[in-house]
Amino acid sequence: MNDAAVIAKDGEEHGARRLRFEIFRFNPCDPDSRPHYDTFELDDAPGMTLFIALNLIREQQDPGLQFDFVCRAGICGSCAMLINGRPTLACRTLTGTLPDTVRLSPLPVFELIGDLSVNTGKWMRQMSERLRTWVDVAEDVDLDSLETPMDPDAAQAIYELERCIECGCCVAGCGTAVMRESFVGAVGLNKMARFRLDPRDTREDADFFELIGTDEGIFGCMSLLGCDDVCPKDLPLQTQLAYLRRKMAKVTLTG
Amino acid sequence: MKVLHTDVLVIGGGLAGLRAAIAARRRGLEVTVLSIVPPKRSHSAAAQGGMQASLANCLKGFGDNEDVHFADTVRGSDWGADQAVARMFVHMAPKAIRELAHWGVPWNRVAPGAQSAVINGEKVELRERAEAAGLITARNFGGTAKWRACYVSDGTGHSMLYTISDQAIAASIPVHERIEALSLVHDGARCRGAIARNLMTGELLAYTAGATCIATGGFGRIYEVSTNAIINQGMGAAIALETGVAELGNMEAVQFHPTAIFPAGILVTEGCRGDGGLLLDRNEHRFMPDYEPEKAELASRDVVSRHMESHINKGLGATSRFGEHLWLDIRLLGEDHINTRLREVKEICQYFLGIDPARELIPVRPAQHYSMGGIRTDAHGQSGTLKGLFACGEAACWDLHGFNRLGGNSVAETVVAGMLVGESMADFCLGNEASVDTGLVREFFEREQAALDNLRRRGGAQRVTALNAAMQSAMTRNVGIYRDADGLQAAVAELGSLLERCADIGLQSGGHGADPELVLAYRLPRMLKLALCVAQGALNRTESRGAHCRLDFPERDDSQWLNRTLARWPAGAALPELRYEALDIMAMELPPAWRGYGSRDFIPHPQQAQRQREVEAATEQYGNRFERQEALMPYTHLLPERYRSHNARLFEDGQGAFNDPEAAGGAAE
Numbered sequence: 048m049n050d051a052a053v054i055a056k057d058g059e060e061h062g063a064r065r066l067r068f069e070i071f072r073f074n075p076c077d078p079d080s081r082p083h084y085d086t087f088e089l090d091d092a093p094g095m096t097l098f099i100a101l102n103l104i105r106e107q108q109d110p111g112l113q114f115d116f117v118c119r120a121g122i123c124g125s126c127a128m129l130i131n132g133r134p135t136l137a138c139r140t141l142t143g144t145l146p147d148t149v150r151l152s153p154l155p156v157f158e159l160i161g162d163l164s165v166n167t168g169k170w171m172r173q174m175s176e177r178l179r180t181w182v183d184v185a186e187d188v189d190l191d192s193l194e195t196p197m198d199p200d201a202a203q204a205i206y207e208l209e210r211c212i213e214c215g216c217c218v219a220g221c222g223t224a225v226m227r228e229s230f231v232g233a234v235g236l237n238k239m240a241r242f243r244l245d246p247r248d249t250r251e252d253a254d255f256f257e258l259i260g261t262d263e264g265i266f267g268c269m270s271l272l273g274c275d276d277v278c279p280k281d282l283p284l285q286t287q288l289a290y291l292r293r294k295m296a297k298v299t300l301t302g
Numbered sequence: 303m304k305v306l307h308t309d310v311l312v313i314g315g316g317l318a319g320l321r322a323a324i325a326a327r328r329r330g331l332e333v334t335v336l337s338i339v340p341p342k343r344s345h346s347a348a349a350q351g352g353m354q355a356s357l358a359n360c361l362k363g364f365g366d367n368e369d370v371h372f373a374d375t376v377r378g379s380d381w382g383a384d385q386a387v388a389r390m391f392v393h394m395a396p397k398a399i400r401e402l403a404h405w406g407v408p409w410n411r412v413a414p415g416a417q418s419a420v421i422n423g424e425k426v427e428l429r430e431r432a433e434a435a436g437l438i439t440a441r442n443f444g445g446t447a448k449w450r451a452c453y454v455s456d457g458t459g460h461s462m463l464y465t466i467s468d469q470a471i472a473a474s475i476p477v478h479e480r481i482e483a484l485s486l487v488h489d490g491a492r493c494r495g496a497i498a499r500n501l502m503t504g505e506l507l508a509y510t511a512g513a514t515c516i517a518t519g520g521f522g523r524i525y526e527v528s529t530n531a532i533i534n535q536g537m538g539a540a541i542a543l544e545t546g547v548a549e550l551g552n553m554e555a556v557q558f559h560p561t562a563i564f565p566a567g568i569l570v571t572e573g574c575r576g577d578g579g580l581l582l583d584r585n586e587h588r589f590m591p592d593y594e595p596e597k598a599e600l601a602s603r604d605v606v607s608r609h610m611e612s613h614i615n616k617g618l619g620a621t622s623r624f625g626e627h628l629w630l631d632i633r634l635l636g637e638d639h640i641n642t643r644l645r646e647v648k649e650i651c652q653y654f655l656g657i658d659p660a661r662e663l664i665p666v667r668p669a670q671h672y673s674m675g676g677i678r679t680d681a682h683g684q685s686g687t688l689k690g691l692f693a694c695g696e697a698a699c700w701d702l703h704g705f706n707r708l709g710g711n712s713v714a715e716t717v718v719a720g721m722l723v724g725e726s727m728a729d730f731c732l733g734n735e736a737s738v739d740t741g742l743v744r745e746f747f748e749r750e751q752a753a754l755d756n757l758r759r760r761g762g763a764q765r766v767t768a769l770n771a772a773m774q775s776a777m778t779r780n781v782g783i784y785r786d787a788d789g790l791q792a793a794v795a796e797l798g799s800l801l802e803r804c805a806d807i808g809l810q811s812g813g814h815g816a817d818p819e820l821v822l823a824y825r826l827p828r829m830l831k832l833a834l835c836v837a838q839g840a841l842n843r844t845e846s847r848g849a850h851c852r853l854d855f856p857e858r859d860d861s862q863w864l865n866r867t868l869a870r871w872p873a874g875a876a877l878p879e880l881r882y883e884a885l886d887i888m889a890m891e892l893p894p895a896w897r898g899y900g901s902r903d904f905i906p907h908p909q910q911a912q913r914q915r916e917v918e919a920a921t922e923q924y925g926n927r928f929e930r931q932e933a934l935m936p937y938t939h940l941l942p943e944r945y946r947s948h949n950a951r952l953f954e955d956g957q958g959a960f961n962d963p964e965a966a967g968g969a970a971e
């Protein structure tokens with residue numbers, strides 16, 4: 048038996064509570080499909096995650112149910128959805144932490160592929176292209192020599208911000224992103240903060256200002272911090288957004 | 303029929319595929335990448351602990367170099383690896399990591415002065431050299447003589463993948479996301495591209511290409527419990543197999559990782575043990591030193607996993623409501639260390655187990671982890687039987703890992719192979735005409751279209767999820783860590799009958815657009831073919847080597863089995879056709895011996911002693927390690943010219959000798 052089967056069987060044997068799932072359904076490829084919620088029931092079990100639960104529903108009740116899981120370990124960012132209205136990763140949400148009735152909806156803002164599946168990949172690539180989320184390496188480096196030293200703490204500070212998994216929770220939880228399609232979101236702003244820290248990135252504050260010193264960037268952010276609340280990787284979004292705002296405002300004043 | 307043409311078609315958007323794409327793009331070619339998920343979601347992101355590269359910057363890495371990394375890799379492979387490929391790899395790994403450092407990966411760096419560490423259960427202090435300050439540091443991993451696994455906390459694969467993926471965006475390489483290759487277009491001698499399906503709309507597409515590269519990763523999902531992402535169903539290797547022309551190598555070589563959390567099967571990194579974590583049994587007794595006095599928890603993965611399973615079989619496993627397991631103890635590393643170097647592990651424990659690993663034990667049990675086998679290629683990454691078809695990374699078998707891969711060698715392999723195979727594809731495209739016969743493309747397109755239509759319409763009696771579960775169960779029961787003839791015969795028979803039953807699959811859903819049931823229905827027979835290659839290969843191989851362990855043939859048998867299994871699937875056949883490719887012992891730089899851990903018994907090859915004498919003579923004859931290496935097993939001609947120079951190291955001279963000035967000057971430690 049695989050892990051899901053082991054856990055589900057355990058639930059049946061121990062007379063667990065009954066969970067009720069209300070799941071958003073819509074297939075844009077099917078002209079007859081209309082957006083609605085379907086209800087499914089399942090026995091809860093200790094150790095059961097929404098990854099396990101949704102797969103059981105698909106296996107036993109509706110083989111056409113669409114959702115996205117890849118790593119099922121909380122590291123790839125595929126499975127973000129609204130769980131009782133809150134954007135978070137489904138794969139690492141234990142059903143034991145949820146009430147008896149669970150409403151699952153796809154993330155807003157992103158293009159809907161079907162049911163719970165949304166196209167975060169396309170959104171993230173466009174954001175990366177706009178903000179140029181990379182270190183410019185036009186020149187080939189000599190790969191035979193020792194690497195350039197870097198301060199150990201600086202490397203760790205960059206990793207702190209690089210832990211973002213592009214799950215889209217911060218975008219789905221953001222008032223500005225919902226209203227303004229072109230807003231780069233906390234995910235984009237955090238990336239700018241990450242590259243600003245990186246000694247290998249040759250961009251100056253004026254260059255970053257070009258990219259995010261607008262209403263689609265840092266000045267569109269209303270500091271309500273929905274993003275910081277929902278980020279599943281606990282990125283320090285609040286601190287980074289405040290810092291960027293100060294720095295960019297300074298460029299406006301001096302620029 | 304929609305046809306898209308590109309010079310290089312890369313199937314798979316993980317580390318290997320993207321690095322190969324960048325290499326070909328830099329040579330001026332048009333490159334298109336197909337990926338079934340957004341590339342940053344690829345399984346490469348799950349590599350936590352580290353990338354092996356012999357930089358020798360940290361104290362415990364002093365004296366490391368290509369030779370040491372090479373020997374570790376070949377021993378790890380239980381002499382199944384292609385040693386010339388292993389040489390290319392260890393030579394390239396420092397270049398690859400330095401390139402990534404330049405591109406933005408925030409590798410953890412050496413902090414000079416006293417640093418505390420845990421070694422063999424004891425707290426020790428290491429004094430890092432001032433000269434090494436800020437250079438890339440490394441941690442310990444299993445089966446290695448030096449601390450060589452360079453890391454970014456325990457998100458190494460994540461950082462590497464994000465950096466390379468962003469570099470691919472910077473190079474304007476289009477990635478066609480959620481597109482799955484269903485078959486390779488070929489004429490029996492030359493591969494010309496692929497027929498693919500849009501996983502959002504169900505639309506079929508044809509891609510034609512001068513060179514086609516498969517980089518789709520491993521096939522762990524043919525097993526019940528695997529650390530692999532759920533997308534790791536081996537489709538790239540399977541469509542290569544279905545050409546009937548390309549061959550798969552060493553499919554029976556499947557790795558089981560010692561520390562998957564129980565029962566979910568999610569990986570916690572080998573870095574836990576590398577950094578000093580211990581394995582405990584039901585009595586909280588540290589049992590690994592009883593079996594492996596030298597290496598204890600840090601023997602190779604195949605060896606540790608076997609000891610763990612047999613320890614559980616002796617009744618010494620801990621029990622939980624889900625079954626038996628052992629404990630991983632990282633409490634002794636301390637909260638600070640866990641919060642900075644093992645934070646993904648901490649999150650996994652917190653979310654999936656509800657425990658704090660700084661205070662509590664982690665329940666673990668070995669689970670399927672890595673596919674050493676894959677599409678057989680030469681040292682340039684090209685199939686020997688189907689020209690224009692390339693493969694790299696876990697999907698490939700150019701044969702770096704033989705029968706067991708060392709931890710940290712896989713992410714290193716992905717980027718090294720990407721760098722090299724991207725170059726080979728560019729050479730191939732620039733040296734060959736790219737015209738494609740549209741009739742051929744149409745034939746393959748229509749074949750796929752008909753197969754899908756048939757699957758949707760036929761309304762058979764078999765349920766796809768039930769067949770999938772039966773396959774996974776058969777593999778886990780009979781083709782797992784311990785194998786024997788009875789179990790393997792049963793597996794081959796069962797998998798064969800499951801494959802037959804696939805012809806009678808009926809869909810419950812409509813089978814339209816993104817329908818997940820349809821997707822599993824067409825993938826399942828392909829997975830079963832891979833599973834049959836694994837089981838049949840394991841049945842035929844009457845010896846134990848690396849991760850392939852036969853209870854009925856417990857010794858490694860170099861007299862019969864110093865070879866590589868090659869599997870081909872002729873059109874319409876019920877089973878794969880296997881043949882064997884000998885490994886030339888007289889060309890080996892490191893002739894077979896005891897690995898330094900695990901079983902000491904093996905049946906030697908008749909020429910072993912002779913080759914051993916030659917190697918020893920060369921060692922005496924040449925003072926310099928480069929000359930000795932060149933005399934024993936030349937390999938630099940296999941590399942592109944730009945990558946042939948020696949790698950610089952702190953404290954290493956031009957002759958390749960390492961001189962730690964403090965040790966030489968007699969300075970006190």
Ligand code: SF4
Binds near residue numbers: 210279
């Ligand atoms: S910043 Fe946090 S919430 Fe936003 S995409 Fe990254 S990981 Fe997700």
Ligand code: SF4
Binds near residue numbers: 217220233288
């Ligand atoms: S703080 Fe800014 S980015 Fe975050 S949710 Fe509010 S508006 Fe959006």
Ligand code: FES
Binds near residue numbers: 117
């Ligand atoms: S499936 Fe990867 S984060 Fe949930």
